[in-house]
């Protein structure tokens with residue numbers, strides 16, 4: 001199928017893009033990697049009157065890794081972030097999760113920020129941002145604002161981004177020392193959206209006892225579901241944790257729905273299994289970071 005008719009704009013500067021978006025209001029849609037938007041247009045599930053292609057705004061093609069975290073610009077492709085050694089050193093969860101995003105061809109074109117703005121409840125990047133307590137920087141003709149992940153994701157394919165705003169970057173904070181992360185998911189075929197998936201982060205104290213353990217679950221709610229399981233893990237080392245109790249605690253906090261791929265009960269069960277798997281890997285990585 002072909003997309004409905006639209007007017008195409010390709011500004012070369014950020015100022016030009018936000019002025020254009022301010023003028024267009026709800027009639028304007030940003031085009032980044034096009035890996036979600038173009039299929040939606042072709043299937044006629046979206047019909048914006050104007051597309052604002054940001055691919056010529058090279059100032060948005062940035063990946064900045066600093067001790068406090070990684071800032072990913074709106075034109076940084078999934079693949080570039082996945083392969084960035086600097087980003088991996090500061091926040092390894094990015095590459096761990098990006099490995100599960102679609103196929104390399106799609107990762108070559110799709111953007112991390114586009115994935116966050118698209119806000120598919122089955123997508124990996126929103127869960128990573130939510131777990132880390134990151135934020136999204138939005139620019140408009142009125143200036144810039146930073147929106148924390150907890151406020152950014154409003155519902156399936158729905159965010160706090162307002163008409164006239166452009167997401168210029170997303171910030172993924174680093175974790176404290178003696179932290180480890182992991183991402184586990186199950187999909188019907190590699191590269192498909194996950195039936196269930198879990199991002200995990202564990203921080204240990206100086207005696208290698210669990211100080212913090214959190215997960216963010218995908219495909220089991222309208223937005224990424226962040227769950228703090230520190231109390232269930234107890235204050236001992238990872239080897240002393242009652243992992244069955246952790247799996248049950250995660251299952252209690254989610255409310256998955258059935259679809260053609262899986263029943264709600266299967267998704268609930270799987271999420272518990274994946275949460276334990278991810279948390280154990282994250283705890284191992286946290287212990288190794290101390291060696």
Ligand SMILES: Cc1cc2nc3c(=O)[nH]c(=O)nc-3n(C[C@H](O)[C@H](O)[C@H](O)COP(=O)(O)OP(=O)(O)OC[C@H]3O[C@@H](n4cnc5c(N)ncnc54)[C@H](O)[C@@H]3O)c2cc1C
Nearest residue numbers: 030032033034035036037102110111114115123124167193
């Ligand atoms: C076959 C296939 C499998 C896939 N599997 C997965 C998967 O397993 N996991 C996963 O997470 N994703 C998957 N994707 C989606 C892929 O990750 C997309 O790249 C991503 O969702 C959107 O990024 P994009 O840059 O392509 O955005 P686009 O398609 O260009 O835009 C998507 C939406 O976000 C808006 N938008 C994009 N950037 C901005 C911005 N800077 N400011 C404001 N609005 C913006 C657009 O207006 C549009 O509404 C898959 C895609 C395909 C085709």
